[in-house]
Each structure stands twice: as C-alpha cells, then as structure tokens.
Amino acid sequence: MERFFPSTVPLLILSCLCVSRVLADSLAAPVNVTIKALKANSAVVTWDIPEGDPVIGFAITQQKKDVRMLRFIQEVNTTTRSCALWDLEEETDYIVHVQSISVSGPMSPHSEPKRFRTPKEAETQASKSKDEVTMEEVGAQLRAGEFIIIVVVLIMWAGVIALFCRQYDIIKDNEPNNNKDKAKTSSECSTPEHPTGGLLRSKFPKNNNNRTASVNIIEV
Template sequence: MERIFLLVVSCLGVSRVLADSLSPPVNVTIKELKANSAVVSWDIPDGDLVIGFAITQQKKDVRMLRFIQEVNTTTRSCVLWDLEEETDYIVHVQSISMSGTSPLSEPLRFRTQKEAETQASKSKDEVTMEEVGQSTQLRAGELIIIVVVLIMWAGVIALFCRQY
C-alpha cells in the first residue's frame, strides 16, 4: 500500500515538473488595433511542444475576464472582438502542452481607438474584409432560412395533396 502511494505521489511530482518547464509565450504584441477589435500575436520559445494557447483579456480596473482557448498551434495570433472604444485592456497569453500550462506571459496593456479615428483612417471607397465577411455571413443565414421555409411549404403542399 505504501509503495502504491509513493508511486502516485512521484507521478504527480513528475507531471508538475513537466508543466513548470513549459515557457510562457514571448514577444506578445497588438496588431490591427481598432475601436472594437484588436489582434494579439506572440511567439513561443524553440523546443516547447505546444498543443494550444490560452488568452486572457481584461478591462483595466475591472475584475471580469474573457478567456479564449485556441487549439490551432500553427497560428500565433488571435482576434479580440467586442471591445469597447477608448478603453484600456490587459492581455496575457499562456502556452498549453500535454503536461499542463505555462506561466502567464508578461501583461500587455493597450487602449482601443475612437470609432471616428478608425473611420478616418479608411477612405470612402475602401471595403474591408470584415465588411465583406459580414455580408457573406448574412447572405448565408438568409439562404438557410429561405431553404427551410421552402422545405416546410413543400411539406404542407404534399400533405394537402395527399388529403384530397
């Protein structure tokens, strides 16, 4: 019984050592800063076997956190969305491996822009990929609704024809 307990304790100790050996992400930066979104990017030290990342986003002076978990290890960036304009935020990035998580990266502080500043940097004729993506999503949603309604009407007509 005593040997089994020692084995379990030693296994727990080994996994803790492996988790602690994972280094936090480095070079955490903010790119594409806008009024309501930003892109956070980072690098990982060579040799770390990473299976994902965890990003924590917090408004400065507010205790509430947003936690984002990314499992795509080929991309070293994440879009932070639904931000408030002219607001200070703090971001941390953490690496995730099979044996646990790394310590948090150094805190990165940034401030979102005013909506007017974002619009001023874009010309009237310029269309962004976000705007194109939103209209595509809207059209896809509308198409799904139309198809569902048509199928329902076809079912109603089929039931009506069967009855007579």
C-alpha cells in the same frame, strides 16, 4: 500481475503532480506579445514561442483594466501564433496574457502583460477613409500609366504606317521609269518591216529581164 496497495496510491498521485509541475516549469512562457489591427471593437494579439518547446496550443487571458472579470480563450491542436479579440469597448484599457499548452496538458507561465487601449470609432473611420483615399490615388496613378502606354503604342503604329506609305510612294514613282526603259529596249530591237525585230530579206537577187518568182524568207 502487479498489484498496488492502498498505501502507494497517494505516492502515485504526488508523483504525477510533481511531474506535471516539472513539465509546467520547463515550458517557457510566450514572448514578443504584440497587438495588431487595433480597432474600436477588435484587435489581434500575436506572440512567439521559444524554439524547442513541445507546444500544441495556447491560452489567452483578456482583462479590462480595474475590472475583475476575465475572458479566457483556449485552443489546442494548432500552431497558430495569433488570436482575434472581439467585443471590445472603444476608449478602454485592456491587459492580455498568453500561455502555451504542452503535449502533456500543463500550461506554461503567463507571458509579460500586454496593455493596450482601443481607439474611438470616429478615429477608426477616419483612418479607414484615409486608406481609401490612398487606394484611389494608387488607382489614378495606374490609370495614368496605362494611358501613357496606349499613347506610346499609337505613336509607334503611326510611325510604322508612315514609313510604309513612304516606301510605297517610292516604289510607285519608280514604276514609270521601268516601263519607259522596257519600251525603249523593245523599240531598238524592232524594225519597220517587222515589229518583233525580224528582217525581211530576199533569197534571190532582183533581175528586171527575167521575171521569176521570188521567195521572201523571214528570219527571226
């Protein structure tokens, strides 16, 4: 079992500090820091991480311009590349820095400072009203498109119904002619003696002297 002598303890501490310093120096600062969704009392800060850095979290430093008080936001075990800033004051200048947190614990250097100014509450409400008007216009356009589609469908159905009625009238007009042709054919094939077309003929010739019974045979 190895034992460490008291004289080696300062060396170990110094070595750990050096290693941490090297890791902190090797971890690059976040880039492309941007402010989005800026409102009178809130904003969202986003950033990018250089590829290959073993980052497990981030740290945000928020400071009011010309004021020493800072707000420090730290979060680990996340791959999120954005953070919400809240409780901001309207018409106020702010400065934001972003740092990356490595697996071993040390943080990267500060990113380039990002300065922004919050707008007035009235300007935020005006922008919101403008967005609502835009959505209403989009809804009106969608309703107009739906109305046009309904009209086109109704016109198509009316055309189909009109075509069906026309074909039905043509078929109905042809039915009397067919009945007349059938009646004419039936009358040509029939005789006065037998309506079904049979002929009455005498099997035996007539003889005035010899009055014998005659048999009439109907051949069909």
